[in-house]
Amino acid sequence: MPKPTALVTGASSGIGATYADRLAKRGHDLVLVARDEGRMEALAARLREETSAVVDIIRADLASEADIRVVEERLRQDPEIGILINNAGVSYGGSFEEQSADDLARLVSVNVTAVMRLAHAVAPRFAAGGDGAIVNIGSVVGLVPEFGQTVYGATKAFVQFLSQGMAHDLGPKGVYVQAVLPAATATEIWSRAGADPAKLPPLMDVGDLVDAALVGFDRREPVTIPPCTMSASGMRSRQPARR
Numbered sequence: 001m002p003k004p005t006a007l008v009t010g011a012s013s014g015i016g017a018t019y020a021d022r023l024a025k026r027g028h029d030l031v032l033v034a035r036d037e038g039r040m041e042a043l044a045a046r047l048r049e050e051t052s053a054v055v056d057i058i059r060a061d062l063a064s065e066a067d068i069r070v071v072e073e074r075l076r077q078d079p080e081i082g083i084l085i086n087n088a089g090v091s092y093g094g095s096f097e098e099q100s101a102d103d104l105a106r107l108v109s110v111n112v113t114a115v116m117r118l119a120h121a122v123a124p125r126f127a128a129g130g131d132g133a134i135v136n137i138g139s140v141v142g143l144v145p146e147f148g149q150t151v152y153g154a155t156k157a158f159v160q161f162l163s164q165g166m167a168h169d170l171g172p173k174g175v176y177v178q179a180v181l182p183a184a185t186a187t188e189i190w191s192r193a194g195a196d197p198a199k200l201p202p203l204m205d206v207g208d209l210v211d212a213a214l215v216g217f218d219r220r221e222p223v224t225i226p227p228c229t230m231s232a233s234g235m236r237s238r239q240p241a242r243r
């Protein structure tokens, strides 16, 4: 049986690029979505060389209505796509009152609106076929208001609730929905948010994170917290925790 194609958002770096790598190595073709076309082209070229995956690219800004529509349409129309990895996300530094209204609106557009719209676009086709998987990347920050990332955490609490609600609706129709809640992981999200490198918590290796998330995926867990999965299943890290 040919494996379904996976559409991965935020595939130009970090967790999304690592999902792309692991899924290509598992035999899935890919559709990569992000803004940085050059980085996606480089990743696609490597994966085509290392695997037999067919890798397509959609350059899209998921804060843009026009670009979201393009990705929605692909999810509705492409019958090969059987996995959606809803991973793209942003974080901004500063406290609630310091953050600009424009940045907060952008945060909600990418972390909430795009995640919901893309899942909503593909869900009817998956439900009609009685198959398919939707993976939404939340965060443990969504469980802990005391971390002080108020709007980012609220977007991630939304993603978790959305995922569990969708699992309730779509699970009986054969669609698997997984919420993945990473803890602090070594990706560019920290530097993009202007975090002080001296104040970073210990960071999980991004390869370990995605491998643990995929253990949860294979077990059809509704919610996976990768550091917990990793320690509970005896997985060994390939990398020491970083700051």
Ligand SMILES: NC(=O)c1ccc[n+]([C@@H]2O[C@H](COP(=O)([O-])OP(=O)(O)OC[C@H]3O[C@@H](n4cnc5c(N)ncnc54)[C@H](OP(=O)(O)O)[C@@H]3O)[C@@H](O)[C@H]2O)c1
Binding pocket: 009, 010, 011, 012, 013, 014, 015, 016, 033, 034, 035, 036, 037, 060, 061, 062, 063, 087, 088, 089, 090, 091, 110, 137, 138, 139, 140, 181, 182, 183, 184, 185, 186, 187, 188, 189, 190, 192
């Ligand atoms: N790293 C952590 O500690 C951590 C912890 C918990 C949850 N997460 C979540 O994990 C997910 C992936 O983040 P990461 O850690 O891998 O960070 P990252 O390396 O900064 O990756 C973020 C990805 O999202 C894409 N993206 C950002 N804004 C976008 C937009 N407007 N339109 C389209 N794509 C956009 C970026 O691509 P372009 O710039 O090319 O568009 C990039 O590929 C996020 O949802 C994040 O909230 C991360």
